[in-house]
Amino acid sequence: MSVVTEDSAVVIRPRRATWVSVVLAACLLVAFVVVALLLRSSNTGVIFEVSDQIAMVGVGIVLAGGALLFATPRVRADARGIEVRNVILLKRRFDWLDVLAVSFPDGASFARLELPEDEYLGVLAIQAVDREHAVEAVRALRRLHKQAWADQP
Numbered sequence: 001m002s003v004v005t006e007d008s009a010v011v012i013r014p015r016r017a018t019w020v021s022v023v024l025a026a027c028l029l030v031a032f033v034v035v036a037l038l039l040r041s042s043n044t045g046v047i048f049e050v051s052d053q054i055a056m057v058g059v060g061i062v063l064a065g066g067a068l069l070f071a072t073p074r075v076r077a078d079a080r081g082i083e084v085r086n087v088i089l090l091k092r093r094f095d096w097l098d099v100l101a102v103s104f105p106d107g108a109s110f111a112r113l114e115l116p117e118d119e120y121l122g123v124l125a126i127q128a129v130d131r132e133h134a135v136e137a138v139r140a141l142r143r144l145h146k147q148a149w150a151d152q153p
Helices: 016-039 050-071 132-150
Strands: 002-006 009-013 074-077 081-085 091-095 101-103 110-115 119-127
Touching (some): 009 119, 081 119
Antiparallel strands (some): 009 074, 081 091
C-alpha cells in the first residue's frame, strides 16, 4: 500500500493485492495464449480454426482484465472528506462529519469506515497483508478525521 500525500490529500493504494493481481493477470494471459497456439497442433479429433485461437486469446484478455480489477482500490482523503473506490470502480465520497470512525477490527482483512445507523463501508485499499503500511494509512486517516471533528464549532 502506498500512502502518498499530494496537496494536503492522502492517497492510499494496496501493495500486495496490486502485485498479486498483476502477476495473476499476466499468468492468465500467457496461459491462454499458449493454449491458443497449441490448439491447432493437438490431435484430438476436433478441428480447431483460427477463430477458435482468437477466441481463446479473447477469453484470456477478459480474465486478465477481471484479475486486474483487484488492483483498483484507492482511498483519497483530505481535510473535507474521504473518497473510497473499491474493486468495482464505483467511488463513494463522505464528509468527515458523516464518518463516525476509521477502524480496523481484530481479525479483519481490511479497514472500514464506521457510518451512522450501524452501517460501515469496507476500505479495500487498506489491507491487513500490507502490515505496517496499513497501520500508517489508518493513522493518517484517523488524523484527518480527528482534525475535521476538532474544527467544528
